[in-house]
Amino acid sequence: MFEGITKSLGEAFKKLRGRGRLTAENVKDGLREVRRAFLEADVNFNVATDFIARVEAKSLGQDVLARVDPSEQIVKNVYEELCALMGPVDHKIPQRADRPVVLMLCGLQGSGKTTTAAKLALTLKGQNRKPMLAAADLQRPGAVEQLKTLGEQIGVPVYSEATNPVDVCRNAVAQAKRTLCDIVILDTAGRLQIDDALMDELKRIDKLVKPDECYLVVDAMIGQEAANVAKAFNDALELNACILTKLDGDARGGAAMSIKGVTGVPIKFIGMGEKVDKLEDFIPERMAGRIMGQ
Amino acid sequence: LRGKGRVDQAFLDELEKRLYLADVGTQATRLIVDRVRQAFRDKEITGEVEVFVKAQLRELLTDATPGINYQPTGPTVVMIAGVNGSGKTTSIAKLANQLQSEGKKVLLAACDTFRAAAVEQLTVWAGRIGCEIVKQGQNADPSAVAHDACEKAKARGFDVLIVDTAGRLHTQTHLMKELEKIHRIVARQIPGAPHEVLLVLDATTGQNALTQAEQFSKSVKCTGIVLSKLDGTAKGGSVFAIKQKLGLPVKFVGLGEQIGDMEPFDPDAFVTALFEKE
Ligand SMILES: Nc1nc2c(ncn2[C@@H]2O[C@H](COP(=O)(O)OP(=O)(O)OP(=O)(O)O)[C@@H](O)[C@H]2O)c(=O)[nH]1
Ligand SMILES: Nc1nc2c(ncn2[C@@H]2O[C@H](COP(=O)(O)OP(=O)(O)OP(=O)(O)O)[C@@H](O)[C@H]2O)c(=O)[nH]1
Ligand SMILES: [K+]
Ligand SMILES: [Mg+2]
Ligand SMILES: [Mg+2]
Numbered sequence: 001m002f003e004g005i006t007k008s009l010g011e012a013f014k015k016l017r018g019r020g021r022l023t024a025e026n027v028k029d030g031l032r033e034v035r036r037a038f039l040e041a042d043v044n045f046n047v048a049t050d051f052i053a054r055v056e057a058k059s060l061g062q063d064v065l066a067r068v069d070p071s072e073q074i075v076k077n078v079y080e081e082l083c084a085l086m087g088p089v090d091h092k093i094p095q096r097a098d099r100p101v102v103l104m105l106c107g108l109q110g111s112g113k114t115t116t117a118a119k120l121a122l123t124l125k126g127q128n129r130k131p132m133l134a135a136a137d138l139q140r141p142g143a144v145e146q147l148k149t150l151g152e153q154i155g156v157p158v159y160s161e162a163t164n165p166v167d168v169c170r171n172a173v174a175q176a177k178r179t180l181c182d183i184v185i186l187d188t189a190g191r192l193q194i195d196d197a198l199m200d201e202l203k204r205i206d207k208l209v210k211p212d213e214c215y216l217v218v219d220a221m222i223g224q225e226a227a228n229v230a231k232a233f234n235d236a237l238e239l240n241a242c243i244l245t246k247l248d249g250d251a252r253g254g255a256a257m258s259i260k261g262v263t264g265v266p267i268k269f270i271g272m273g274e275k276v277d278k279l280e281d282f283i284p285e286r287m288a289g290r291i292m293g294q
Numbered sequence: 295l296r297g298k299g300r301v302d303q304a305f306l307d308e309l310e311k312r313l314y315l316a317d318v319g320t321q322a323t324r325l326i327v328d329r330v331r332q333a334f335r336d337k338e339i340t341g342e343v344e345v346f347v348k349a350q351l352r353e354l355l356t357d358a359t360p361g362i363n364y365q366p367t368g369p370t371v372v373m374i375a376g377v378n379g380s381g382k383t384t385s386i387a388k389l390a391n392q393l394q395s396e397g398k399k400v401l402l403a404a405c406d407t408f409r410a411a412a413v414e415q416l417t418v419w420a421g422r423i424g425c426e427i428v429k430q431g432q433n434a435d436p437s438a439v440a441h442d443a444c445e446k447a448k449a450r451g452f453d454v455l456i457v458d459t460a461g462r463l464h465t466q467t468h469l470m471k472e473l474e475k476i477h478r479i480v481a482r483q484i485p486g487a488p489h490e491v492l493l494v495l496d497a498t499t500g501q502n503a504l505t506q507a508e509q510f511s512k513s514v515k516c517t518g519i520v521l522s523k524l525d526g527t528a529k530g531g532s533v534f535a536i537k538q539k540l541g542l543p544v545k546f547v548g549l550g551e552q553i554g555d556m557e558p559f560d561p562d563a564f565v566t567a568l569f570e571k572e
Contacts, residue, residue: 036320042500045314108498109523109551110379140551141422142415149410149432192526219379223317223500225528246378249463251502274378274409274461
């Protein structure tokens, strides 16, 4: 995970170290290398630019020039800023006594929502909770069947009906109440953030069912688009968190920075494989550490 | 980027920013910006810079062999590959629909036996398009499905066989080996096959796209790209680096979730969209 950015940052800092005494100009030069590394890691252009400006201001304000090894100070500054940007994270999933908790998953097509719904259900089951899955994707061929198969695999009930997504979600919650499930996970259809009709559908579900938490599921391989996607979904739904999937590959995952940078929405979990047990907590410090190659 | 005034550093910075925001990436962006700098160094411009930039970009993407390498005799085999969720199965439905409407007899092979309900998904599409499908149960050997499909395609005179495969990350060695095996089986069953190996690439993908193209090409010798999900605001700029580095052309673009939502790649339209703000 993040090997790419680690490598390029490592190279950038090697360059910094090799330059002897740092001047204000050198700080700028070095950070330009950091910026390039970020861009190669798919960090959004504007997020990268802002980030660099912040680190530059911080570095200069600290009288970097007086230090014996100023490059170390800059490394520390970049690391701290990265942690500050991506954290803090609360990994808890809410609990309540009066009615089932509702989690809604949403995101672009193919980002990993259905798989993640099953992963979350399995995780919750492991915490002695009684999850239910709701098949609210009536759009993609085989979507309901996919969730049912996964539900069977992990021994979690799946609510489905051939009506419409809004009714599925509402009736799933009622069914959960009746069957004493304490948490419902809504698996919605993939949609583009510019698809007004489908974004309205999400808003209708949000208004009617009032999910306790709403998570945006994002493919870690996403590029510059991450910022637009996160912003639009957050504007429509007030996201509580984001789940970054497919981090088991070699994607540099700059989306983690873009999403938090643009919306302030924290990454909560990460997907580390196709199998239903491959969900992990997102740890900003670890991620920042990996980015920095420490 | 309206071409008025001077191609100065501010102009080049703006061009660079636009290219980065379109996921064109460091190397290709540098190449393009350098070309513009060379051609217009401190020249007063009235309109022609936009034309020049677009022409350069178009040229970088132009492909000598558009569309499917169709074999007049015997089944043409098209193998589809790509990472998880990129749009493979949907692209197959679109391609099959197009070929069928051209009067070709199309067979689908459901070689994703791994993902939950992947076979059901392809079966629904086959039903809607009205083409036949070869499938086995969940967790069957995908090579065996490919083998059966080749046999059926030959015996029953199908014009085109399209092979769906499970999504896999190029870093998963064993799964890449499995893909190579499917490729080998197809080649053994039908001489010259597969005639196309299309990598389905999600247009929202960033710089990982180049690695995907490299690794999949290394494994199964890709012949072209289907750039899916171009109906969103993502620009898909990573295809410049892929064409530059691997010579791999974009053949089709995906523009929606329905079977009619695919078009042959049009470099002109692609380049124009690159500079449009959403
Ligand atoms: N390697 C890997 N693959 C994943 C991960 N999460 C999901 N996938 C795969 O990504 C593909 C898409 O996952 P889905 O769960 O169907 O995605 P979705 O967002 O529900 O897709 P739509 O409903 O079509 O929008 C499938 O092949 C999954 O197996 C992950 O963390 N790692
Ligand atoms: N907007 C849009 N969505 C698309 C396009 N192509 C595919 N999709 C959607 O993307 C999601 C994933 O598509 P699939 O065809 O299942 O992708 P896949 O590569 O076969 O996925 P796996 O087999 O799980 O690896 C589905 O929700 C599709 O409807 C496209 O061109 N535009
Ligand atoms: K994707
Ligand atoms: Mg789904
Ligand atoms: Mg598929």
